[in-house]
Amino acid sequence: MKVKNIACIGAGFVGGPTMAVIALKCPEIRVTVLDSNEHKINLWNNTVDKLPVYEPGLAEIIEEVRDKNLFFSTDIKNTIDQAEMIFMAVNTPTKIEGEGKGYAADLSNIEKCAREISKYSNSDKIVIEKSTLPVRTAEKVKQILNQSNKKIHFEVLSNPEFLAEGTAINDLFKSDRVIIGGDNTKSGRVAIEKLKKIYQRWIPSNKILITNVWSSELSKLVSNAMLAQRISSINSISSICERTGADIIEISKAVGMDKRIGPEFLKPSIGFGGSCFKKDILNLVYIARTYDLNEVADYWEGVIQINKFQTDRVSDKVEEFLNGDLSKNTISILGWAFKKNTNDSRESASIQVALNTLIKGGSIRIYDPMVSIEKIYNDINTGLQNKNFSIAKINKLMSKVKAYKGIYNTIKDSNLLIVCTEWDEFKTMDWDEIYQLMKDPKTIIDGRNILNKEDLIKRGFKIYSIGQVWKKLKFQ
Numbered sequence: 104m105k106v107k108n109i110a111c112i113g114a115g116f117v118g119g120p121t122m123a124v125i126a127l128k129c130p131e132i133r134v135t136v137l138d139s140n141e142h143k144i145n146l147w148n149n150t151v152d153k154l155p156v157y158e159p160g161l162a163e164i165i166e167e168v169r170d171k172n173l174f175f176s177t178d179i180k181n182t183i184d185q186a187e188m189i190f191m192a193v194n195t196p197t198k199i200e201g202e203g204k205g206y207a208a209d210l211s212n213i214e215k216c217a218r219e220i221s222k223y224s225n226s227d228k229i230v231i232e233k234s235t236l237p238v239r240t241a242e243k244v245k246q247i248l249n250q251s252n253k254k255i256h257f258e259v260l261s262n263p264e265f266l267a268e269g270t271a272i273n274d275l276f277k278s279d280r281v282i283i284g285g286d287n288t289k290s291g292r293v294a295i296e297k298l299k300k301i302y303q304r305w306i307p308s309n310k311i312l313i314t315n316v317w318s319s320e321l322s323k324l325v326s327n328a329m330l331a332q333r334i335s336s337i338n339s340i341s342s343i344c345e346r347t348g349a350d351i352i353e354i355s356k357a358v359g360m361d362k363r364i365g366p367e368f369l370k371p372s373i374g375f376g377g378s379c380f381k382k383d384i385l386n387l388v389y390i391a392r393t394y395d396l397n398e399v400a401d402y403w404e405g406v407i408q409i410n411k412f413q414t415d416r417v418s419d420k421v422e423e424f425l426n427g428d429l430s431k432n433t434i435s436i437l438g439w440a441f442k443k444n445t446n447d448s449r450e451s452a453s454i455q456v457a458l459n460t461l462i463k464g465g466s467i468r469i470y471d472p473m474v475s476i477e478k479i480y481n482d483i484n485t486g487l488q489n490k491n492f493s494i495a496k497i498n499k500l501m502s503k504v505k506a507y508k509g510i511y512n513t514i515k516d517s518n519l520l521i522v523c524t525e526w527d528e529f530k531t532m533d534w535d536e537i538y539q540l541m542k543d544p545k546t547i548i549d550g551r552n553i554l555n556k557e558d559l560i561k562r563g564f565k566i567y568s569i570g571q572v573w574k575k576l577k578f579q
């Protein structure tokens with residue numbers, strides 16, 4: 104029997120775009136995205152310029168399918184009862200307490216989903232792990248689902264999501280691969296086939312990979328770990344470049360031209376952010392330690408250590424270039440999202456730069472084209488609270504923060520400008536105007552190596568870009 108009714112628990116960066124694309128490609132299937140956060144559901148049901156997730160191309164799809172075969176709701180009970188297939192796309196952050204604190208994934212949201220599915224189901228269901236989960240989570244999910252004494256069958260599949268924020272719609276339309284992990288039993292094979300049929304509507308069959316559940320769960324963690332590892336690798340080399348006079352852009356090109364290595368993910372930067380890379384590697388480290396594979400755990404933990412080293416290293420340049428005294432200086436941070444084309448600022452390097460700069464006495468002004476001003480203030484406030492500062496101290500530091508809607512009023516009167524996100528609009532700014540607006544020493548830190556250094560030097564700016572030595576400026 105064909106699937107007619109799909110539910111997805113979790114209307115976030117994964118659940119929203121993924122279900123929008125399924126609804127678009129399968130107009131005969133009714134897709135309902137659920138969330139316990141009523142405000143978020145209201146935003147999904149609001150005008151498309153107010154959607155909680157910004158992704159190029161997403162608003163257009165929502166406009167086309169919303170209220171036709173795509174629905175956003177908080178009605179978990181009825182939606183689950185009616186669905187034949189239920190995706191779990193809830194957040195799985197790093198645990199902040201209990202066993203595995205600081206490393207293991209917090210599975211409480213997934214466990215809650217499983218309890219609710221078990222409670223509200225009155226017919227057989229295919230339950231799909233869309234969230235990124237530690238290997239063997241399906242075992243636990245099955246246990247919870249089968250706790251009720253109802254005579255219904257739950258088939259659990261793993262179908263991790265590989266979309267990247269900023270290119271989510273394109274990634275979903277043209278996935279490199281779709282992985283479906285399931286049991287090699289009769290009911291397992293039927294469930295896999297049903298899910299496969301959905302993806303086959305737009306993904307070529309040779310890109311749909313069928314694996315066992317454990318391989319599917321682990322492949323997602325490994326993919327993210329390896330992507331992050333490439334970033335940390337090139338970033339580690341950028342620091343060697345700055346000491347030796349080698350140029351990281353030339354190195355990236357030379358290394359990436361080797362077909363065995365390839366050019367992707369070899370761009371030096373202030374460090375990776377986002378909700379996934381760090382958390383997924385920590386999770387991998389935890390799994391390795393659980394199996395007494397401490398050398399393996401140390402190896403992967405090094406990727407995170409290098410990332411922190413890189414963000415701190417670049418962030419410290421602010422103080423270095425302002426001669427150690429930030430109290431009389433204003434620093435502009437351009438870009439708050441962890442990468443371009445998203446409004447997600449989770450684990451963004453900008454947060455670290457802002458906190459370091461504030462704590463060292465500087466005043467900061469911030470601009471991002473997509474992250475709301477409210478979110479920016481909230482991120483900084485939370486970051487300061489996490490440092491256990493008193494309320495009085497937090498208020499004092501917060502009084503030195505201003506977030507703006509426009510680039511030029513942000514930059515006005517700044518002594519130093521640091522580019523933290525690679526938004527395209529930062530490449531085409533009016534540098535004549537910026538030169539007039541900035542105060543001495545008119546210094547720029549290009550945390551993404553996206554600016555035209557030669558041009559800016561000619562204009563009289565001082566510029567630091569990652570992994571490239573500018574000896575005449577004594578910036579090293």
Ligand SMILES: NC(=O)c1ccc[n+]([C@@H]2O[C@H](COP(=O)([O-])OP(=O)(O)OC[C@H]3O[C@@H](n4cnc5c(N)ncnc54)[C@H](O)[C@@H]3O)[C@@H](O)[C@H]2O)c1
Binds near residue numbers: 378
């Ligand atoms: N963001 C990405 O780029 C990305 C890419 C691939 C995979 N993933 C993985 O997908 C999962 C979801 O990530 P995300 O970025 O979409 O998270 P998110 O925080 O944007 O969204 C998760 C949503 O789930 C909701 N939720 C949590 N528990 C719930 C419950 N019991 N009932 C109803 N709603 C509940 C939350 O309110 C939230 O809106 C994570 O495991 C993540 O690692 C994320």
